[in-house]
Amino acid sequence: MKANRIQAYLHKLRHRLWMHGLADADTLAEVEGHLLESVEAGLSQGLRLEEAEQCALERFGSVKIVVRTFEKERNNNMQKLLLAIAIVIGLLIAYVDSRPTWDDTGITAGTLLLSSGLLTFLGYRRPWLIALAIGLWTPLYETYLSRNFSLPGLILFPLFVLLIACMGAYAGWAARLGIRKTFHMA
Amino acid sequence: MIGEALKGHLDLLLLAILAEGPAHGYAVIEALRSRSGGTFELPEGTVYPALHRLENQGLLRSHWSVDSARRKRIYQLTPKGQQTLAKRQEEWKKFSKAINATVGI
Numbered sequence: 001m002k003a004n005r006i007q008a009y010l011h012k013l014r015h016r017l018w019m020h021g022l023a024d025a026d027t028l029a030e031v032e033g034h035l036l037e038s039v040e041a042g043l044s045q046g047l048r049l050e051e052a053e054q055c056a057l058e059r060f061g062s063v064k065i066v067v068r069t070f071e072k073e074r075n076n077n078m079q080k081l082l083l084a085i086a087i088v089i090g091l092l093i094a095y096v097d098s099r100p101t102w103d104d105t106g107i108t109a110g111t112l113l114l115s116s117g118l119l120t121f122l123g124y125r126r127p128w129l130i131a132l133a134i135g136l137w138t139p140l141y142e143t144y145l146s147r148n149f150s151l152p153g154l155i156l157f158p159l160f161v162l163l164i165a166c167m168g169a170y171a172g173w174a175a176r177l178g179i180r181k182t183f184h185m186a
Numbered sequence: 187m188i189g190e191a192l193k194g195h196l197d198l199l200l201l202a203i204l205a206e207g208p209a210h211g212y213a214v215i216e217a218l219r220s221r222s223g224g225t226f227e228l229p230e231g232t233v234y235p236a237l238h239r240l241e242n243q244g245l246l247r248s249h250w251s252v253d254s255a256r257r258k259r260i261y262q263l264t265p266k267g268q269q270t271l272a273k274r275q276e277e278w279k280k281f282s283k284a285i286n287a288t289v290g291i
Contacts, residue, residue, distance in 0.1 A: 026250075030211060030234060030259045037212045037256070038230075061229025073235035 005053045006035050009063065016067045019177070021123050027070075035060060071125075082124040086133035089115045094137035098145055108138070109164050116168030121176045127169035135165030196236050198278060199226070201245065201263065201271040208262035210251070211237060237261055245270050 010032055017023035035056050042052025060066070093115070097108045116134050120127045139158035146153065203209070203217045214237070215230050240246045245267035251258045263271065 026259065027234070027238070029257060031231065033210075033256050033258055034212045034215075034230065034234075059230050061231040065229050066231035066234075069232040070235045070238075073239045 005050070005057065006032075006039065009035070009057055009060075012063045013066060016063050017070060020067060020071055020125070022067070022070050031060075031066075079124060082119050082122060083129065083133055086115075086119050086124070086130050087137075089119075090134040090137040093134070094141040097138050098141050112138070112161065112164045113168035113171075116165045117172030117175070120169045120172035122172075123176070124173075127173040128166065131162055131165035131169040134169075135162045195278075196228070196233070197240060197245075198271070198274045200233070200236060200240060201267055201274065204246065204261055204263045205268065205271055208260045210258040210260050212258075214261065240267070 010028065013031065014023055014028055017027070038056035038059065039049070039052045042055050043049065047055060093108060093111055096102055102108075112135055116127075116130055119130050119134075124130050136158075138161050142157065143149070143153055148154075199218060200214060203214050203221075209217070211234055215233050218226050218228075218233070237246065237248075241248055241261070244264060246261045247264050248259050248261045251260050
């Protein structure tokens with residue numbers, strides 16, 4: 001029987017939702033119920049099974065559109081919270097790094113790297129934005145305090161800091177994706 | 187074009203349909219289609235995220251029905267949802283009246 005078409009769609013949807021951290025059993029059960037009911041309605045109108053399935057899937061929308069809509073609608077609060085945490089961490093790092101008694105660049109860089117990585121690992125979906133939110137403040141505050149408007153101060157130092165934050169953010173994001181894929185495949 | 191315009195008013199439409207009684211997603215979408223004479227056609231899968239958002243906002247609540255052959259998630263309006271619906275209906279009346287007056291309908 002070609003109920004496989006619905007199952008294939010559900011499998012793809014489950015995978016894509018899961019990749020975006022949006023999959024939950026209730027949503028998938030709800031979608032499955034909807035599609036099966038839609039197929040039944042098609043059959044009762046005299047469509048053949050394949051036609052009814054095709055019609056149900058067309059009316060439901062492509063996996064891409066559905067996942068995009070879920071992504072827009074859900075989890076915004078968590079994303080906002082993680083971004084706010086990133087900004088606070090970035091400001092703290094900038095403050096500590098600017099203190100005259102602090103001269104351990106290695107710890108500053110390590111904190112930038114780890115905090116960026118942790119926040120994307122926890123589920124923030126835009127690594128570049130986390131890197132900016134954490135890494136922007138240190139060079140800005142440094143420039144403000146030192147009044148150093150030379151090329152290294154204005155460009156090279158911010159680039160260096162943002163590069164470290166980006167490395168951390170993308171590493172965390174990749175680690176999360178890798179773990180999700182591994183467990184999903186298993 | 188209608189699909190795009192509809193998105194901005196989807197919350198109002200969903201609340202209005204559920205004001206008539208609890209319903210599961212499929213029934214809500216069918217009501218949306220039939221009441222609009224087929225004019226309001228959205229990809230059906232895009233309605234569920236909106237229903238979930240309205241539930242997260244406390245405007246709807248849902249439960250799973252156990253009395254049918256298939257499990258169904260039934261949505262119903264909360265008191266907050268009823269208040270929001272009344273407010274949005276009022277806003278819509280003013281808005282549509284202004285549009286009608288402007289375009290000369």
